[in-house]
Amino acid sequence: MILNKKLVKVVFVIQLAFLPCSILGQNKIVDTSIHKLVQEQTNLIFDSLVKIRRDLHMYPELAEQEKRTSKTIALYLKSLGLEVHTHIGGYGVVGILRTNKKGKRIAWRTDIDALESNHPDVVNFLSKNKGLRHICGHDVHTTIALGMAKVLTSLKDSLTGTVYFIFQPAEENWVGAKAMIDDGLLNFIDPEEIYALHIAPMSEGIISTKSRNPYADYKGIEITLKNTEEKDTLINYTKELLLNLQNIAADSKFWDNRNLLDPNIGLGSPNTIFKDYVTVNPKITVKETGNEISIKAYLSAEKDTQLELTLRQIKEKFQNSEYATQYIDSKFYYETALVLNDEKLTSATLSAISDIYGNENVLPLYGAIPDGRGDDFAFFQREIPGVYFLLGASDFEKGIVSMPHSPSFGVDENCIKSGVNFFSSMILERLKY
Ligand SMILES: [Zn+2]
Ligand SMILES: [Zn+2]
Structure with missing residues (x-):
């Protein structure tokens, strides 16, 4: 393991x-x-x-x-x-x-x-x-x-x-x-x-x-963008987009591992809170390489099919945003x-x-x-x-x-x-x- x-x-x-x-x-x-x-x-x-x-x-x-x-x-x-x-x-x-x-x-x-x-x-x-x-x-x-x-x-x-x-x-x-x-x-x-x-x-x-x-599906995502003079707003937009993918509130009982085995909300309960979740690690890394910016984050999801869907959604959001021309690619660079x-x-x-x-x-x-x-x-x-x-x-x-x-x-x-x-x-x- x-x-x-x-x-x-x-x-x-x-x-x-x-x-x-x-x-x-x-x-x-x-x-x-x-x-x-x-x-x-x-x-x-x-x-x-x-x-x-x-x-x-x-x-x-x-x-x-x-x-x-x-x-x-x-x-x-x-x-x-x-x-x-x-x-x-x-x-x-x-x-x-x-x-x-x-x-x-x-x-x-x-x-x-x-x-x-x-x-x-x-x-x-x-x-x-x-x-x-x-x-x-x-x-x-x-x-x-x-x-x-x-x-x-x-x-x-x-x-x-x-x-x-x-x-x-x-x-x-x-x-x-x-x-x-x-x-x-x-x-x-x-x-x-x-x-x-x-x-x-x-x-x-x-x-x-x-x-x-x-176990949750756990993947590292990399978004590649064109570097421009207005890179700060682009980076902030991307970070926000990534962080907003998370559907668990910051004050949720989800974050307390003692709840994993709680009889009412833990993994063994049909009403478990450890279901249908997407989490985003707040440690997002930004790297500039020549004309490109690489932004990386770790995501996890309860459903094994969820993160592929999320990747498509990210692509669509960029393509429909004011940053469409600066978007190059998004892909998973790490997976369990x-x-x-x-x-x-x-x-x-x-x-x-x-x-x-x-x-x-x-x-x-x-x-x-x-x-x-x-x-x-x-x-x-x-x-x-x-x-x-x-x-x-x-x-x-x-x-x-x-x-x-x-x-x-x-x-x-x-x-x-x-x-x-x-x-x-x-x-x-x-x-x-
Ligand atoms: Zn091991
Ligand atoms: Zn082992």
Whole structure:
């Protein structure tokens, strides 16, 4: 997960209220016997998974340098008897579970890289790689995926179809997903659906997401104008035009991050205030280059289609203004890798997990989380329909807060168990349809 710098300051630690899951649709009757087996298998391997997580945590590796991590992954997958492919798009690894029975093809993607951090670790299994730490939870993501591979392999005789486990390097710099695809990943696997998770600062065991984009679309816009003697009025006009695109009042509760999880106006409420918004970062930069003026600003929007529309509106406003002849161009020069969940799959998977593990574990989002978060899982979603889940890993009573990229990032390791259970069961249910 990449965060806009200012997000690191976000205090996102309020314990979630359990909310009714009306978005989940009608309850289907799920055969729970196979899911009981999932939970038994997960319980059996849980201690060994914690050991793996702690080992990965002690040897974090930066994006594009995940040599040891990928070796650990490949060895584990081989020990399960899976077909294993290594060195895909760098240190990418893929494990393929073939049931040799006709059925669906489902992919689970996990990211494996760590980050630079000189802050001391909050656990006693300290990083042995100086200046590097797993503070985005990818050690936990990797462990959950390995656990899922083991649990689903143990149930292979009951499954149909194929499950692909994709271990992607270099998420933090948004290189790895593209690199794996460019390296021919989709020539030897052909998933019909793809899923992933990210640790999030909700209570341990809560999963959350929404159809389309769970994170706001975040783009940098650049407007290029002809430089003239009357440039000051032109610059002021442009700044005002940009600032007026924002539809959130300065005194709105929107700006207080504590409201993100408020039961009435937060992301989990149908009446959320974190919906239909456009924001404009007031730090607008102006640069004169020769005969041209470049004006740049960051915009964000809840709807994934909104900012393209906004760009067209800017163009039209200029063309209909007294500055029409000075207007040259406007374009996006920066954008996040926008996670875009398939609507039907989001609803189906949240329903399945809710039916098996209970509504109290599932928090559908009605609005998008503001600011510039993204995940290059987005590049897989452009090829294959899929869903990106957030998995809570905080234990507020113990002071464990799983806020990605924060120096004190920590996880309640029970989230490994929750993750393996929820998403092994979810894949089992998807293989049926
Ligand atoms: Zn990250
Ligand atoms: Zn991350």
